[in-house]
Amino acid sequence: MKFRYQALQRKREPDELDAAVMLAAPRGWIAVFVVLIVMVGACVWAVLARLDVTVDAPGVLTHPGGTSQVQSPYTGMAQDLLVRPADEVRAGQPVARLADQAGEIHTITSPFAGKIISATLTIGQFVPAGATVATVERTDLPGDRLVALVFVPADRAARLVPGRPVDLNVSTAPPAVYGLLRGTVTRVDPYPLTREGLAAIAGGELAAQSFQQDQAPRLVTVDLIPESGSASGYAWSSAKPPPIRLSSQTSVSASIELRTQSPFDLVLGR
Secondary structure (H helix, E strand, C coil): CCCCHHHHHHHHCHHHHHCCCCCCCHHHHHHHHHHHHHHHHHHHHHHHCCEEEEEEEEEEEECCCCEEEEECCCCEEEEEECCCCCCEECCCCEEEEEECCCCCEEEEECCCCEEEEECCCCCCCEECCCCEEEEEEECCCCCCCCEEEEEEEHHHCCCCCCCCEEEEEECCCCHHHHCCEEEEEEEECCCCCCHHHHHHHHCCHHHHHHHCCCCCEEEEEEEECECCCCCCCECECCCCCCCCCCCCCEEEEEEEEEEEECHHHHHHCC
């Protein structure tokens, strides 16, 4: 039987059998401590850190009164359309004229004040009683102001409550340049909107198509946070807000904060 030279040397020197054996080099211990420190830090972060849970939904800047339709109480042929989109109208102002079968001229007036959103009547068109002549964005309600109406899917609106902060991506103000418009939830409708209700708020069936979801949405009203030093009149997340006034009927994308939770709860699905 052959023995290695090192083994024979150990046999000749029995005094070294009780010598301490190095299990790991100092460099290895340093790596172990670094890993332990990282793991402890990650555990502390997972328990103490807070993450925002948000829901995203489309919306539009408008007035609290939404839109209403001016309908014809008469049947006849359109003789004249007296308003155009973006025109301001007052209550009782004529918007169109019709001629009935007897040739008598009837004037259709707007029952409320606001801004014309659409007016699709054409000269010579047959207009039955009850037909829509124009759609008006109403500005005649008490406390009129600019708000954001957001259409949140019903299954994601269950935890929405007034007072939650909202960030609005405004289509006419790139967020990379001007940041996000700040707002606060002031009202959450308890029931989902019907297709007719959505069309009435959005300004017609065509406009409502951009807000339609797989399921009926719930209407969330967001009040914009005013800021006197801003050219737009409202607060933004950026120190450089847009140098223009905001106008109604501008589309927005809202990110509404539902709650905050720790990463540990998020992993557990709580």
